[in-house]
Amino acid sequence: MSGRVLRWLAVGILLFLVAVPLYWIVVTSLKTGRQILMSQAIYIAKPFTLENYTYLFEETRFVLWLRNSAVTAVASTMLSLAIGAAGAYALTRLRFAGRRAFGALVLITYLVPPGLMFIPLYRTLIQIGYTNSLGTLIVTYPTFLVPFVTWLLMGFFRSIPRELEEAALVDGATRLQTLWRIVLPLAAPGLLAAGLFCFTLSWNEFLYALIFIADDGLRTLPVGLSEFVVSDFAFWGQLMAAAALASLPVVLVYIYLHKYMVGGLTAGAVKG
Amino acid sequence: MALGRWGGPGEERRSLPPGTKLILTRPAATVPRAAGPAWFRINRVQERVLGYALITPVALLIVALIAYPFLNAIWLSLTEKMVGYPAHFVGLKNYAALYESPRFRIVAWNSVVYTVGSICTKLVIGMVMAVALQKAVRGNQLLRGFLLLPWVIPTVVIALTWRWLLDLYRGLFNVGLHDLGIIGAGIHWLGNPDLAMLSVIMANVWRGFPFFGVSFLAAMQTVPQDLYDAASVDGASAWQQFWRVSLPSIKGVVAIVTLLSTIWTLNDFNIVYIMTRGGPGAATHIFATYSYELGIQSQRWGMAMAASMYSLPVIALLIVFVVRYLHREEPAS
Numbered sequence: 001m002s003g004r005v006l007r008w009l010a011v012g013i014l015l016f017l018v019a020v021p022l023y024w025i026v027v028t029s030l031k032t033g034r035q036i037l038m039s040q041a042i043y044i045a046k047p048f049t050l051e052n053y054t055y056l057f058e059e060t061r062f063v064l065w066l067r068n069s070a071v072t073a074v075a076s077t078m079l080s081l082a083i084g085a086a087g088a089y090a091l092t093r094l095r096f097a098g099r100r101a102f103g104a105l106v107l108i109t110y111l112v113p114p115g116l117m118f119i120p121l122y123r124t125l126i127q128i129g130y131t132n133s134l135g136t137l138i139v140t141y142p143t144f145l146v147p148f149v150t151w152l153l154m155g156f157f158r159s160i161p162r163e164l165e166e167a168a169l170v171d172g173a174t175r176l177q178t179l180w181r182i183v184l185p186l187a188a189p190g191l192l193a194a195g196l197f198c199f200t201l202s203w204n205e206f207l208y209a210l211i212f213i214a215d216d217g218l219r220t221l222p223v224g225l226s227e228f229v230v231s232d233f234a235f236w237g238q239l240m241a242a243a244a245l246a247s248l249p250v251v252l253v254y255i256y257l258h259k260y261m262v263g264g265l266t267a268g269a270v271k272g
Numbered sequence: 273m274a275l276g277r278w279g280g281p282g283e284e285r286r287s288l289p290p291g292t293k294l295i296l297t298r299p300a301a302t303v304p305r306a307a308g309p310a311w312f313r314i315n316r317v318q319e320r321v322l323g324y325a326l327i328t329p330v331a332l333l334i335v336a337l338i339a340y341p342f343l344n345a346i347w348l349s350l351t352e353k354m355v356g357y358p359a360h361f362v363g364l365k366n367y368a369a370l371y372e373s374p375r376f377r378i379v380a381w382n383s384v385v386y387t388v389g390s391i392c393t394k395l396v397i398g399m400v401m402a403v404a405l406q407k408a409v410r411g412n413q414l415l416r417g418f419l420l421l422p423w424v425i426p427t428v429v430i431a432l433t434w435r436w437l438l439d440l441y442r443g444l445f446n447v448g449l450h451d452l453g454i455i456g457a458g459i460h461w462l463g464n465p466d467l468a469m470l471s472v473i474m475a476n477v478w479r480g481f482p483f484f485g486v487s488f489l490a491a492m493q494t495v496p497q498d499l500y501d502a503a504s505v506d507g508a509s510a511w512q513q514f515w516r517v518s519l520p521s522i523k524g525v526v527a528i529v530t531l532l533s534t535i536w537t538l539n540d541f542n543i544v545y546i547m548t549r550g551g552p553g554a555a556t557h558i559f560a561t562y563s564y565e566l567g568i569q570s571q572r573w574g575m576a577m578a579a580s581m582y583s584l585p586v587i588a589l590l591i592v593f594v595v596r597y598l599h600r601e602e603p604a605s
Contacts (some may be wrong), residue, residue, distance in 0.1 A: 003510050010404035018419055021433050024444050039442050087330035104599050109338050115539030115560030116580055119567045120345035126547035143337045146330055174321050203379045205427040206542050222428035226546055235438050243432060247425040254424045
């Protein structure tokens with residue numbers, strides 16, 4: 001019996017820990033500048049206002065950042081899915097020398113932390129003269145997305161019975177046809193999950209976008225948000241409104257994807 | 273064995289269900305293997321060509337945007353560049369200068385504290401979360417979904433929110449603790465060197481523990497109920513069941529999650545950059561934020577890369593562990 005109480009106590013504490021910062025984002029975003037500055041209405045926004053949200057759309061470049069983030073995330077996701085699906089098919093279904101070693105190489109690149117890669121990558125981009133454009137992000141994000149997609153889809157492709165493909169091959173289909181007509185349609189849930197993961201990772205990416213982009217009009221949402229804080233001062237009301245809106249798309253994706261998440265995590269990151 | 277295009281000599285283990293085999297025997301019967309399966313060999317070649325063609329984009333990406341930049345950066349760490357002069361080779365001078373630098377020693381130590389502190393806390397909280405959610409209860413899915421939210425929302429949002437939570441005058445922490453009568457004056461969370469480190473660790477733990485918890489939980493739920501039943505028949509307490517049944521069954525997942533998280537935390541950037549910029553002083557500077565300061569802000573690229581490289585031996589070792597572990601699990605088809 002005490003085990004039950006203890007368990008619910010633990011759950012309660014964890015819920016509280018997670019809820020407090022989330023609540024703080026929402027409640028701050030609904031306060032007036034005066035309420036925040038004078039520390040009035042700390043725990044609840046009373047009376048509440050939507051002026052922070054309207055301010056974002058009318059007075060800041062929020063919409064532009066939103067657009068930049070969306071373009072970058074969608075384009076880099078598409079690119080990564082195409083490259084990753086081709087690679088995963090080759091690595092699971094086709095026999096060629098060096099296949100296993102290449103699989104290990106993909107895994108290694110998946111693990112290299114961006115915190116170690118940002119200067120090397122930036123130097124290379126400078127060498128080839130391709131910085132400060134959304135295209136820069138669209139081609140560099142696949143460095144962490146493609147290994148992830150490849151690894152995730154390898155698991156999905158393995159679960160598709162070979163016999164289906166063999167039957168088609170015997171009936172005279174080519175390899176590319178079996179990939180296109182049989183494997184990819186059957187792996188559609190996997191492609192969707194991988195795509196949504198990629199979208200989330202791109203949407204949340206900060207370090208590369210901070211460094212590779214200098215032009216104010218090309219900033220993505222996370223970088224735009226970080227620029228809200230000027231020295232030690234920030235307009236916390238507007239900032240938290242922006243934070244809430246920036247989180248919304250990935251939270252929606254996640255609510256839809258929830259089932260796949262855990263499976264995807266274990267398939268992609270843990271199980272291989 | 274007539275497995276058509278799939279089965280070469282010595283590949284019999286990839287046999288098919290009997291029904292399928294019946295269909296597959298026909299083409300093979302028309303082209304007996306002994307008579308020289310010309311089409312068969314062609315298809316093996318085609319398979320190889322297609323294989324290389326399909327991995328070419330991945331390979332190009334890895335070579336052009338990971339391997340080349342990385343090797344180039346290692347070279348860079350061995351050079352020095354003064355404004356107006358071309359870079360020249362200086363050997364290990366940058367590494368030696370960093371080794372002697374008190375500031376860099378602080379950075380290296382901070383990185384260790386940040387990583388070990390975050391990961392140990394995440395392990396404990398993650399384990400508590402997994403055990404607490406292990407027994408199926410109503411609303412469990414919903415609970416789990418909610419608890420995973422910190423892992424989903426952008427890290428920048430998390431870091432900014434924590435900065436605001438810990439604000440000296442108007443942050444929820446100080447106001448709340450004050451209203452509860454626990455503290456008198458506000459605590460300077462991000463201004464005091466020790467508390468600043470604690471603060472960035474708290475934010476990191478908040479972001480990361482759900483991933484630990486959900487991974488452990490997923491692993492625990494694959495443990496057969498029989499094991500627990502047998503243990504409780506033998507009179508094992510809940511604690512003993514956790515220690516003797518759950519933990520040994522999930523130790524692989526615990527190891528992998530810990531290794532992955534260590535690799536990424538040791539070179540974390542976002543949380544520290546946004547919450548403290550490495551300050552106060554160098555109290556929360558870690559490898560990546562310090563490299564940023566040296567490279568991006570001061571244009572001392574050689575030095576910046578050398579600073580990053582100091583974490584490489586550890587990272588490389590951990591990556592080898594992970595790859596060996598995961599690659600072993602993969603069927604060697």
